[in-house]
Amino acid sequence: MSGESRQETAEIQALAERPRPFAALYEHWERHHWSPFTTDFSVDAASFAALDETTQNGLTWIFAHRFQAEYNVAALLAPFLLAAPDYDVQLLLATQVADEHRHIESVLRVYAEVFGVEGGIDAVKALSDAQLDPIAETLYDALDGVVRQLERSRDADSFLRAILAYHVIAEGSIGRANQDFVAAQFRRVGEFPGLLHVQRLAVRDEVRHIGIGVSYARRCLSREGERAAGVIRDTVEAFQALGDAVLENVAAPMLPDIVAAYGAEPAVVWGEVRRQLELRLRSMGFGANGRWRG
Secondary structure, eight states: OOHHHHHHHHHHHHHHTSSSHHHHHHHHHHHOOOOTTSOOOHHHHHHHHTSOHHHHHHHHHHHHHHHHHHHHHHHHHHHHHHHOSSHHHHHHHHHHHHHHHHHHHHHHHHHHHTSOOOSHHHHHHHHHHHTOOHHHHHHHHHHHHHHHGGGTOOOHHHHHHHHIIIIIIIIIIIIHHHHHHHHHHHHHHSOOHHHHHHHHHHHHHHHHHHHHHHHHHHHHHHHHTHHHHHHHHHHHHHHHHHHHHHHHHTTGGGHHHHHHHHSSOHHHHHHHHHHHHHHHHHHHTBOTTSOBOO
16 A cells, blocks of 8 residues: 555544544545546556456456446445435445445446446446456355345344445455555556556545444444444454355465466455454454453
């Protein structure tokens, strides 16, 4: 992560710990709008064209993960909006709907202008669907199952579980880890200034989304204490068990593809995902032993 990105991340994390975190996060969103149509991708396109076919395929494969992530999470925000417990939470979720669709537009530009994929979102979705691997499919199915529960039950525990799954685990742990590996890989293989620029902007948005999740969890802990802490622990333990199972049973056959695309073995990627999750839990007041310091 660049120095600028680290500074922005620290700033947003500080917002989540303010006495009025929801208002602070909304004000940050209002101050940091950006357009997916202003970045120049000409250097990126030339760099991509100069790569060998194997490297090109590796980059489009990891970018398929990016498209799938943005596309799927954008669709999953509707249950959140309908189940939001109050206006403050609903307002922040509404900003996130705009963010996620802006990210999709940015990704579509990369596909069209850097990778040379014609046909708009339908063509990009077809290509990314064809590149969907068992690891991503397993994780998306698990996320979908937790969030879709809000369509059947809007109770406080279900909403907290969904926030944890989406904002803290999917965006705050898996997404944050992948972003760093992907950025490093693009830097290794060529000059991609436009792509790295829009990724930095998207990461700034996503750190704010993580702030939504952490702030909501902190509010639940302050109001409900150990009851909320138990929901958080159960959700985290279920995710860690899923991740361990994926690493043991699914990742091994894909090892060459993962190393070629991400520049790291699956165990290293999983270790970074867990480290990111520990940072989020620490922000909520949990210690290394999983106990809440309420």
